[in-house]
Amino acid sequence: MTLHEIASILECAGIGSQIEISGMNTLRDACEGEISFLSDSKYEKDLATTQASAVILPKAKSSLLPSGVVAIESDEPYLMVAKLSQYFAKPIRSSDAAPVVGEGSVVYPTAHLENGSKIGVNCTIMSGVYIGAEVVIGDNVILYPNVTIYRDCSIGNNVMIHAGTVIGSDGFGYAHTKMGEHVKLYQNGNVIIEDDVEIGANTTVDCAVFGSTIIKRGSKIDNLIQIGHNCIVGEHSIMVAQSGLAGSTTLGRNVVMGGQSATAGHLSIAPFTTLAARSGVTKSITLKGVYSGFPLMEHKLWLKMQAKLAKILES
Amino acid sequence: MTLHEIASILECAGIGSQIEISGMNTLRDACEGEISFLSDSKYEKDLATTQASAVILPKAKSSLLPSGVVAIESDEPYLMVAKLSQYFAKPIRSSDAAPVVGEGSVVYPTAHLENGSKIGVNCTIMSGVYIGAEVVIGDNVILYPNVTIYRDCSIGNNVMIHAGTVIGSDGFGYAHTKMGEHVKLYQNGNVIIEDDVEIGANTTVDCAVFGSTIIKRGSKIDNLIQIGHNCIVGEHSIMVAQSGLAGSTTLGRNVVMGGQSATAGHLSIAPFTTLAARSGVTKSITLKGVYSGFPLMEHKLWLKMQAKLAKILES
Amino acid sequence: MTLHEIASILECAGIGSQIEISGMNTLRDACEGEISFLSDSKYEKDLATTQASAVILPKAKSSLLPSGVVAIESDEPYLMVAKLSQYFAKPIRSSDAAPVVGEGSVVYPTAHLENGSKIGVNCTIMSGVYIGAEVVIGDNVILYPNVTIYRDCSIGNNVMIHAGTVIGSDGFGYAHTKMGEHVKLYQNGNVIIEDDVEIGANTTVDCAVFGSTIIKRGSKIDNLIQIGHNCIVGEHSIMVAQSGLAGSTTLGRNVVMGGQSATAGHLSIAPFTTLAARSGVTKSITLKGVYSGFPLMEHKLWLKMQAKLAKILES
Structure with a gap:
């Protein structure tokens, strides 16, 4: 899709550029040929160094772009990004390559493997997967x-x-x-599950809007847990049943979250922190310790x- | 089933009527040929105008019925209704008509479509559905x-x-x-999901006991959410992960429910209300605003x- | 596997016994030919009467074992048990006997029945089961x-x-x-669901680590509920949506747990107790009543x- 076509979709006049745009990304991660956006002032610092070919942003910020980067000006950049995102949404099927299944792996007959998927050795892929x-x-x-x-996800070794x-x-993201x-902001990223992770039953891990949601090595996740888009769960962390992480929160290594506990989004939880059952975290935790309650306290x-x-x- | 047979099942003597009864319904919605019941005095006002052919109710209320409506008297009308409900429970399969799939729709081979189902155009029905x-x-x-x-549900356009x-x-209803x-009170109703709704992963929406549970146009429902029987979710409402609605609660349009928030049953929440994460609602909200906590407060x-x-x- | 081989796996020197060990179990339930362990002093009383052929336990406790029982001494007995457990984990498939399906039962074509399973009469086993x-x-x-x-579970009559x-x-158990x-402590036990139980959608019931998780006769369990390993849900108990039981908790008969309520593990809740919505139980309840809040109170x-x-x- 050319920038000119994108500008038409977004009803932004005066952009004739025929540069071909192949995808959307964040300011920091965008490459040449990708379009990015500024919808939150905390990312303003990334404008000067972005490699994106075009950026959707408020008019007042256009001057902060490197020369050669096309500005698509809008009062509602996040809404524009969402409208555009469906044009770059990946199709459910996109490959002609038959699935590859490693030696010793068992795939039950009612499992469905899309083209382009790859399964290692000695795996068991049970019915209905x-x-x-x-x-x-x-x-x-x-x-x-x-x-x-879902498509594009990556699962390590010895995962159950x-x-x-x-x-x-899809992560829960809307303008x-x-x-x-x-x-809907179509979610572009994936989930990466590293080695030696175990995840319980009926849990949900959302893909990232851009980039990856990551469950790091050795973590153990129980049943009925929600992990939002772009979260990072540190090595050897433990999440007990019915707990939840809102989007973009990062747990350090060996964090323990008790049953029905939860965090808000965009937080960072120090390594070796323990959150008691039912605790609710609304601010980042920089000092490891044992915390309880909602609002949270030591x-x-x-x-x-x-x-x-x-x-x-009693009084 | 005749009224006489019904009376026998319920062990109510003295009802010889051979009127054919085709179903059960609420006092307000019952038609001729249906049986209804009074188990909660707040519906007493509906007795005088019911179109039901028979009503199960306490003896003291029989005189409030229109003439021609057969009274089946019981001290435990709700228990009687539950006992009777299994006889009117719809079978899992009830049609000989092959499923109809619209042009451009893709149905994966391991999806199962019961007879009598209809799918529109350009749909994707993936494996195991x-x-x-x-x-x-x-x-x-x-x-x-x-x-x-489940059977009888209706899904609008552009739904994901x-x-x-x-x-x-089934809704969670027992006498x-x-x-x-x-x-068990066998659940008779369905779920209606209107256009442009998106629902996340591993969420549950129960069918209505009678009538419909409704998710209105443009609502966005996240993962692991419980929506009880006979709830109505207003247009463009948002429910964040692990939140829940107990039965028969109505959200107005553009209500936002934060993560792990919940309401009791039979409530009404004003349009444009925001319920913070973890909030717990036990009374109806008539004034829009932002509410938190349990018990709930501004x-x-x-x-x-x-x-x-x-x-x-600190003291 | 011989005791000598087990000792090698656990890197415990000096155990030459060629006794064949067929499984692991608790001190109380182990039979001859099984290995057991002491990882919590509250089970010390079971040492004297255990029928196990060998026990993993701290050196200081070895003298409490009956003569003839081999002591495998370790400072970290629970970790040793976990390491050993994978060798006794049951395979997903273990039988050549074709599944048996009773008269009048319907099994959808995409359901998958492993060998060795048995289904009674007049059942409906729907797609993807x-x-x-x-x-x-x-x-x-x-x-x-x-x-x-999962394998080895048992479901009674008239269950939905x-x-x-x-x-x-698998229960959530790790050393x-x-x-x-x-x-991972591989979970060895099963789930027993007795007659007349109904369980809602997307609920999870974990198998026992040893022995059984039990849902007793007539209980009704709603949607999105977590029941941990080795719990016992008493007859005619009710659990409302999104509630949870941590491992090894026992509910007496006719306990009612409101929506989003939960208990900690290893508790006992008196029969006929009602726990209000959102209540959180951290101590056993010996007196029936209605309880609310977190911490819990009358x-x-x-x-x-x-x-x-x-x-x-207001002040």
């Missing part, structure tokens, strides 16, 4: 029945994923019109708070 | 792998439902005997409360 | 689409399990190394607490 296009699966992996892996779990479903309608303060409240109750 | 009897699906719909749509989600499973046993009061509690903690 | 090896299913059972039943639910996935890595105290807090807010 779906493996999307361009998915790469390592060795000694067990996917229990009815697991779904229990029944009904969904890896790589909003002035009329209160929601325009666990020992939470216990003190409960004692104070008990006293109030 | 189940589409029940009499289900109607619009155009440009994507059902990702292992989605289940992610992997593992279940639409139309209780004096011995503490639970008798968000600014919740912040004030946290400040007061912090002071108590 | 997986039934593992040695699973036994009673009569009049409906398994809705994409239900997964809604779409996407997973029965018998931890000094380096912060998690070693519901009437919780109401009083909210009144006190409202007053503080």
